[in-house]
Amino acid sequence: MVRSPTFSPLYQQIKALIMQSLGQGEWKPGELIPSEVELSLRFGVSQGTVRKAIDELSNENLLVRRQGKGTFVATHNEARAHFRFLRLVPDTGEPKYPESRIVEFKRLRLPADITRLLELKAGESGFVISRVLSFNAKPTVLDEIWLPLGPFKGLSIEQLNAWSGPLYGFFESTFDVCMVSAEERIKAVSADKTQADLLGVDQGFPLLYVERLSRAFGDKPVEVRRGWYVTDNFYYKNELS
Amino acid sequence: MVRSPTFSPLYQQIKALIMQSLGQGEWKPGELIPSEVELSLRFGVSQGTVRKAIDELSNENLLVRRQGKGTFVATHNEARAHFRFLRLVPDTGEPKYPESRIVEFKRLRLPADITRLLELKAGESGFVISRVLSFNAKPTVLDEIWLPLGPFKGLSIEQLNAWSGPLYGFFESTFDVCMVSAEERIKAVSADKTQADLLGVDQGFPLLYVERLSRAFGDKPVEVRRGWYVTDNFYYKNELS
DNA sequence: AAGTGGTCTAGACCACTTT
DNA sequence: AAGTGGTCTAGACCACTTC
Incomplete structure (x- = not known):
């Protein structure tokens, strides 16, 4: 809800925050990250905004979505x-x-x-x-x-x-x-x-x-x-x- | 609103319809295609659904969005x-x-x-x-x-x-x-x-x-x-x- | 001022997985 | 049944372009 002084879209800010957590090892490769609902509460934005951030990270192969299961950190230790x-x-x-x-x-x-x-x-x-x-x-x-x-x-x-x-x-x-x-x-x-x-x-x-x-x-x-x-x-x- | 018998998501069906129009030359390279609102009326779906279809086509370099102007058919006759x-x-x-x-x-x-x-x-x-x-x-x-x-x-x-x-x-x-x-x-x-x-x-x-x-x-x-x-x-x- | 795409929200329902 | 991501809607407002 709160606009940052950088004027970048909210979902980009959320994306940056998620990347930061990934870079700091809060969630390790192969692990499950919090659900979209949890993240939306944590960041104080709507689920749709979190979703758009995760969409991009998923397109960039940093995250992997699995319907019904959750969203996982991508890992090189996987056949795919x-x-x-x-x-x-x-x-x-x-x-x-x-x-x-x-x-x-x-x-x-x-x-x-x-x-x-x-x-x-x-x-x-x-x-x-x-x-x-x-x-x-x-x-x-x-x-x-x-x-x-x-x-x-x-x-x-x-x-x-x-x-x-x-x-x-x-x-x-x-x-x-x-x-x-x-x-x-x-x-x-x-x-x-x-x-x-x-x-x-x-x-x-x-x-x-x-x-x-x-x-x-x-x-x-x-x-x-x-x-x-x-x-x-x-x-x-x-x-x- | 109407579910097709193929069970593919609506926005995929819309995407296919837009690709069909592109393939048949209804809109030529470099030209402006109808606005998201027009397309949503034409196909009888919400603007968000048209949007998601165009998002994918834009990622695949078939369409180019320009804020304030509209969405254009990609062309090879352009510097970009x-x-x-x-x-x-x-x-x-x-x-x-x-x-x-x-x-x-x-x-x-x-x-x-x-x-x-x-x-x-x-x-x-x-x-x-x-x-x-x-x-x-x-x-x-x-x-x-x-x-x-x-x-x-x-x-x-x-x-x-x-x-x-x-x-x-x-x-x-x-x-x-x-x-x-x-x-x-x-x-x-x-x-x-x-x-x-x-x-x-x-x-x-x-x-x-x-x-x-x-x-x-x-x-x-x-x-x-x-x-x-x-x-x-x-x-x-x-x-x- | 009007029209376009871009962002954000809230809520509904679906499909899939696990318990 | 409950939780997850996936789809779809409706409506609001913003940013940019054109008239």
């Missing part, structure tokens, strides 16, 4: 989320989740291009993970994953090896870092010697190069990922509208 | 639509619309893979257009555009050469074919001799290969496009959420 950030599809047959093999794990001072993307000060420390993803034992993706130290304090290679499933599910369960959106920049490149060896192709083989900047709640950038994809039997799928 | 289906962005600097040069135009019997994608009978006729897109006189994209004969009857190379701007705008103005969605399959490949010559790169140079199936109203497939992109100074941009 497994292909949200993995757009690689086999030319024939169904999408399948790959196996992961960690090639390298290091703590180090991050290079300048990474700190710039992650909005850190030059020279700050972090981690880099190299891994190979394989479909049916066929190496297909070489990933280089750059992380800032802060949110991932205590990350170890033992943890990584013990985890099977989406890395974003691991980040969410272990570090309360929930990936919410990402921007990808895609190019075609030639495989260098190292890449060719790890992926089992010839040097110079054309690879799909995918550079991703991922963001957590509050649009905070928390991961830079560089992927090299072998696309003779797979393709990157994108829907336009 | 120019980069909806062109995701190529320069590494540095602002997106810019390319110049197009037609390399080849032919009427022919379509190959089997094209007729299958376009859901035509084997051996049906159509057109193929080859063109090169250049940014600041630098050839960057080689496109091969396959069209069915039916919707594009009368298409000629003179028309194509006379048109500057997005091809989808031309299709919309000249043939009432409005592209509404598309699915892209992206790979990395090596340039063959022909492609290398047209794009001014060496044979074997890595190219981004983009195969697109575009659909008009009613999800009717009406174009297959194969593009080879030079990505040493450009990237394909994609947002995930």
